[in-house]
Amino acid sequence: MHDHAAGGHAHDHTAGANATKLSWALALTSIYLVAEVIGGFYFNSLALLSDAAHMMTDVAALVIALLAIRFGQKPADDRRTFGYRRFEILAAAFNAVLLFAIAIYVLVEAIRRFSDPEPVQSTGMMIVAAVGLVVNIVSMRLLMSGKDKSFNVKGAYLEVWADMIGSVGVIAGAIAIRFTGWTWVDPIVAVGIGLWVLPRTWILLRDTTNVLLEGVPNGIELNKVRAAIAGVPGVVNVHDLHIWSMSNDDISCTAHVTLGEGAAPDEVRSRVVALLDQQFEIGHATVQTEGPGEECEAGGQVHP
Known part of the structure; x- marks a missing residue:
């Protein structure tokens, strides 16, 4: 069995490191957001405003990611028996929805500009975008180490990553306008940024929705888990198998197993719990046993 206290300490350590990195990224992004909004209006660039819109969702x-870490560390209580870990998932889902809304606004504004082109000051547009590129690269480096361990940090990383691509697009658009005078390049870049971001936003929304619907976590196949449990000595049948997660790294499982003649309930439960932990990294399992032709009668074992 895992040492629960040690696991909790490790999680707190990771959350603290993520909070520090998120705080630095937030400071950089907030300062640049103000500069980009001012630059977007001053230089009349929809591409800059599109990038600023995504930068706003970064902020x-x-x-929200910082709030999620703070709330996520609160202990379980009589009303929130699983604690507040799911706040992280809600935060990531909200960010995805916000990005979709911004993309729709930029698309509508771009269509208007195609029919009514407006002059753009390309030099100022390029300078602001270049500064944004540097800010995004620094922020990405800060968030890179935590993105695979937290949906929350991954959501923030994806938005910063998308903004980096956006900054490159704005720079390219500014150069094109500077040498050709084609102001319609500006709304095209704005739309391109939105289309580049949306598939990644959809993936994030899909994954967070799966968690909210208590779906089987990515990387785990229910049939393989069922077959593995059925292969444990003393088990003749598995039913009412449920696997879900409260966040991306906190997987839970419940199962009812039917025992063969003469099988010891406590011993079978211990084997199943150990199997789930070692083979599938499911750290929280409740296994209930029943004899042949009987309803569940033995108590469940919770791990850890």
């Missing part, structure tokens, strides 16, 4: 993502 929202980072603020």
